[in-house]
Amino acid sequence: MISSDKITQFLNVTPVQFRKDLSCFGEFGKRGVGYEVRKLIGELEIILGVDNAWDIALAGAGSLGRALLRFEGFSRFNLRITYAFDTNPKVIGKVFSGVEIRDARYLRKTIEKHRIKIAIIATPPEAAQCTAEQVIKGGVKGILNFAPLVLRVPSDVYVSNVDMACELESLIFFVKQIGS
Amino acid sequence: MISSDKITQFLNVTPVQFRKDLSCFGEFGKRGVGYEVRKLIGELEIILGVDNAWDIALAGAGSLGRALLRFEGFSRFNLRITYAFDTNPKVIGKVFSGVEIRDARYLRKTIEKHRIKIAIIATPPEAAQCTAEQVIKGGVKGILNFAPLVLRVPSDVYVSNVDMACELESLIFFVKQIGS
DNA sequence: TAGATTGTTAATCGATTAACAATC
DNA sequence: TAGATTGTTAATCGATTAACAATC
Numbered sequence: 001m002i003s004s005d006k007i008t009q010f011l012n013v014t015p016v017q018f019r020k021d022l023s024c025f026g027e028f029g030k031r032g033v034g035y036e037v038r039k040l041i042g043e044l045e046i047i048l049g050v051d052n053a054w055d056i057a058l059a060g061a062g063s064l065g066r067a068l069l070r071f072e073g074f075s076r077f078n079l080r081i082t083y084a085f086d087t088n089p090k091v092i093g094k095v096f097s098g099v100e101i102r103d104a105r106y107l108r109k110t111i112e113k114h115r116i117k118i119a120i121i122a123t124p125p126e127a128a129q130c131t132a133e134q135v136i137k138g139g140v141k142g143i144l145n146f147a148p149l150v151l152r153v154p155s156d157v158y159v160s161n162v163d164m165a166c167e168l169e170s171l172i173f174f175v176k177q178i179g180s
Numbered sequence: 181m182i183s184s185d186k187i188t189q190f191l192n193v194t195p196v197q198f199r200k201d202l203s204c205f206g207e208f209g210k211r212g213v214g215y216e217v218r219k220l221i222g223e224l225e226i227i228l229g230v231d232n233a234w235d236i237a238l239a240g241a242g243s244l245g246r247a248l249l250r251f252e253g254f255s256r257f258n259l260r261i262t263y264a265f266d267t268n269p270k271v272i273g274k275v276f277s278g279v280e281i282r283d284a285r286y287l288r289k290t291i292e293k294h295r296i297k298i299a300i301i302a303t304p305p306e307a308a309q310c311t312a313e314q315v316i317k318g319g320v321k322g323i324l325n326f327a328p329l330v331l332r333v334p335s336d337v338y339v340s341n342v343d344m345a346c347e348l349e350s351l352i353f354f355v356k357q358i359g360s
Numbered sequence: 361t362a363g364a365t366t367g368t369t370a371a372t373c374g375a376t377t378a379a380c381a382a383t384c
Numbered sequence: 385t386a387g388a389t390t391g392t393t394a395a396t397c398g399a400t401t402a403a404c405a406a407t408c
């Protein structure tokens with residue numbers, strides 16, 4: 001058993017916040033006692049959908065794309081980059097971390113065929129919007145975008161941006177304040 | 181000249197939001213007219229601190245670290261990864277994208293000597309907390325953390341987390357809702 | 361002057377937190 | 385029963401938006 005107090009000692013979240021958030025999905029604890037660890041993990045996995053695996057398509061197999069292919073942290077959530085694409089003929093056909101790089105020409109068709117719903121865009125910024133449009137036509141509903149620009153997408157498609165320069169920039173902004 | 185309306189057509193921000201946010205820093209537009217593009221860019225650069233360059237230290241020169249070294253998008257904000265570190269003897273001494281990988285043993289001293297204020301942590305998760313403590317002892321006040329864990333840091337140190345698996349997970353969460 | 365557009369004040373909304381009843 | 389801890393209701397806070405005055 002574990003209390004919300006104990007759990008949140010390892011997170012930047014207050015115990016109340018933790019309980020309030022959980023309450024959106026049901027009651028998982030025992031009053032006066034706490035949460036049964038195994039049961040809580042199980043419930044969270046169901047809420048998050050970790051219980052069934054998701055296949056992910058990667059567009060762009062440059063150095064960032066290949067770093068993503070090697071990244072170990074996806075398995076934790078039952079995620080796999082199953083298909084990877086690039087336009088560079090020198091890269092097409094090669095295998096990185098067990099995934100063969102396919103010709104980006106087949107991006108849309110492959111996504112359609114395998115009913116992929118989530119794509120990662122790790123192309124150069126110039127190619128990102130066009131790539132987004134292709135994967136969306138193929139049926140993708142969620143995009144993790146590493147290209148430093150704002151993608152224009154239909155309202156039923158979710159985009160999560162990872163803009164590393166922006167993140168650093170906002171760190172700098174805060175760090176500058178310390179002195180003053 | 182450009183209006184807040186035009187500018188925000190390219191962003192996921194409303195014109196009012198744009199003007200409200202800017203108003204925190206001053207008045208940069210002309211009523212009835214809009215914003216002078218060059219002047220606005222200049223003012224924004226000052227607010228963000230893009231006008232002077234920042235040196236950044238990279239801890240961890242694995243595939244992600246090296247992808248970051250190759251990343252072109254930092255120059256846009258006048259950012260440079262100037263020092264990179266790893267513990268792997270096979271990597272130490274090698275040069276990637278013009279930056280020599282140094283022995284992680286000298287992480288703290290180098291940061292101290294060159295008064296580095298911003299560090300990127302791209303180590304394996306096991307090493308992340310320890311690395312954070314070292315860079316903080318060296319004087320770092322802002323950390324961009326790629327390791328999938330919550331770093332414990334003093335309250336005057338800012339941490340920005342890039343947890344790619346989490347981002348994907350929350351995309352999946354939203355995508356799952358669409359059907360229902 | 362009329363039209364455009366900014367910057368700001370006040371209203372609304374949503375998220376966080378405080379207080380507490382429920383209950384183990 | 386007393387102590388612990390959850391889940392919830394109400395209060396607070398901050399951020400977004402609506403409305404509008406200022407002004408080019």
